[in-house]
Amino acid sequence: MSSRAQVYLLALVFIASGLGLALYKNIALNFPLSPGNLTRIWEIEAKITFFAEQQAITVDLALPQSQHTYQVVDETFASSGYGFDIRNDGEQRRAIWTRREAGGQQTLYYKLKIARQGGSPTVNEPPKASPLADKLIWSPSQESAASALITQARALSADPRSFATQLFKLLHQHEMLDGSHSLNDPRHRVSTASLALQLLARAGVASHIVRGLSLADRVRNQVASELLEFYDGHGWQIADPVTARFGLPEDFFIWQRGGDSLLQLEGGQRSKIRFSLIANDLSSKNVALMHTQNPSSALIDFNIYSLPVEKQAVFKLLLLVPIGALVVVLFRVLIGIRTSGTFMPVLIAMAFMQTSLLTGVGLLTALVIVGLWIRSYLSQLDLLMVSRIAAVLIVVVMLMAVFSVVSHKLGLEQMLNMTFFPMVILAWTIERLSITWEEDGGHEVAIQGIGSLTVAIVAYLAMTNVFAGHLSYNFPELLLAVLGIILLLGQYSGYRLNELFRFHSAVE
Numbered sequence: 001m002s003s004r005a006q007v008y009l010l011a012l013v014f015i016a017s018g019l020g021l022a023l024y025k026n027i028a029l030n031f032p033l034s035p036g037n038l039t040r041i042w043e044i045e046a047k048i049t050f051f052a053e054q055q056a057i058t059v060d061l062a063l064p065q066s067q068h069t070y071q072v073v074d075e076t077f078a079s080s081g082y083g084f085d086i087r088n089d090g091e092q093r094r095a096i097w098t099r100r101e102a103g104g105q106q107t108l109y110y111k112l113k114i115a116r117q118g119g120s121p122t123v124n125e126p127p128k129a130s131p132l133a134d135k136l137i138w139s140p141s142q143e144s145a146a147s148a149l150i151t152q153a154r155a156l157s158a159d160p161r162s163f164a165t166q167l168f169k170l171l172h173q174h175e176m177l178d179g180s181h182s183l184n185d186p187r188h189r190v191s192t193a194s195l196a197l198q199l200l201a202r203a204g205v206a207s208h209i210v211r212g213l214s215l216a217d218r219v220r221n222q223v224a225s226e227l228l229e230f231y232d233g234h235g236w237q238i239a240d241p242v243t244a245r246f247g248l249p250e251d252f253f254i255w256q257r258g259g260d261s262l263l264q265l266e267g268g269q270r271s272k273i274r275f276s277l278i279a280n281d282l283s284s285k286n287v288a289l290m291h292t293q294n295p296s297s298a299l300i301d302f303n304i305y306s307l308p309v310e311k312q313a314v315f316k317l318l319l320l321v322p323i324g325a326l327v328v329v330l331f332r333v334l335i336g337i338r339t340s341g342t343f344m345p346v347l348i349a350m351a352f353m354q355t356s357l358l359t360g361v362g363l364l365t366a367l368v369i370v371g372l373w374i375r376s377y378l379s380q381l382d383l384l385m386v387s388r389i390a391a392v393l394i395v396v397v398m399l400m401a402v403f404s405v406v407s408h409k410l411g412l413e414q415m416l417n418m419t420f421f422p423m424v425i426l427a428w429t430i431e432r433l434s435i436t437w438e439e440d441g442g443h444e445v446a447i448q449g450i451g452s453l454t455v456a457i458v459a460y461l462a463m464t465n466v467f468a469g470h471l472s473y474n475f476p477e478l479l480l481a482v483l484g485i486i487l488l489l490g491q492y493s494g495y496r497l498n499e500l501f502r503f504h505s506a507v508e
Helices: 003-027 140-155 160-175 192-202 284-289 295-301 309-318 321-335 344-355 357-379 385-410 413-420 423-440 442-463 466-474 478-489 497-502
Strands: 038-063 070-078 083-089 092-116 207-214 219-222 225-231 236-240 252-257 263-266 268-283
Touching: 003 478, 038 252, 038 284, 092 252, 140 160, 140 192, 160 192, 160 225, 160 236, 192 207, 192 225, 263 268, 268 284, 321 344, 321 442, 321 466, 321 478, 321 497, 344 357, 344 442, 357 385, 357 423, 357 442, 385 423, 423 442, 442 466, 466 478
Parallel strands: none
Antiparallel strands: 038 092, 038 263, 038 268, 070 092, 083 092, 207 225, 207 252, 219 268, 225 236
């Protein structure tokens, strides 16, 4: 394989790897591609209260799981004095609090944070097992009323969906009437969803209750809402048995689908669960970082986010260097601008990032002019090159100190950041420009100086771009794509832009 083919292959591998990893982080791990993206986070607190009867206590609470529309990003449990465990009962997670003996009023807390995902709010995957509900014990008159409702609903319907709709409407009308024929036992009243579940079970329709919360900001003491999900012969449908409306309500978070009751208590009485909600808008990147404990997020665990904050700040600056290097390659290979040193403009651009552009350009120009004047004097003393560069370095340090003191007295605080200029690079640049002056004259020095300053300014604008900084820090794998582009540019052997102007007369 030829060297050119190897370069193309490596460039293709690098570009594909960089873009592929970045897309994976964006799609699978929800990292935003643009800066400033916010994700709404709902903090939900479930408060469980009950009265303990001086005996062994077991509290069993159904726990929510990530779903198509919302994802659980964090959860905490407050259980002072109680043992705690999480059990997986099939597809249902349940929290278990236990205590050998307790008496009086008790309070337990469960908190979680959920974030909206880009999935569809429709519910297509019900629990694997959705058996018919256990029948309630009804009196003969209640059994007769239930049979009449089912018969009437079938007469008014044409398919399972319309049957459920008519059944919900008839049930609502029936329960609005008072009398002993009501399906709801006054001594042990159940919800409308439970009654509808019983009627569907008696009609031979597989169904289960869906419990959830209506997400809203700053809500206290909310009770879980109950919907019904049933099989219509073709798929699973979800509906509100009170309003007979199909589909999930807007901003509805499913807490439990099927299974046992939401809350079970042994060893106490008067149990109650209430929910409080609050909404916050957080950075999408911070929300994505909440998933670092997820085994699928290994790409985050082995990233710079695992470093101390101080080290992250250093790498946040270093990751911008390849962007400046790409700018230098573009200007030198495609445009043909000559600079003093290959990548000195990148270092100057990094200094500009600390001092601001206008201040940095003024300081750099002043230092180089003064340094060239001093270097021209030192060259008359016939010093060795090492001694000459060392002398220039000392003079540059002294000049920077003088400029800092004068700027502080004048109240120009931005000029105090001039210490970020790489002094050794400045001294070596002055030396190189001086040698160029002696060998090629002042015209070449002006060309290289202006070229270096132009490339440094463009590199500064590219490195300080908010979008570029966001991608380099949050998607450092894109630097592989930058490497692939630089490899491709390294194979370019055509005319540079300045050569087109240079040989324009010859073409004519």
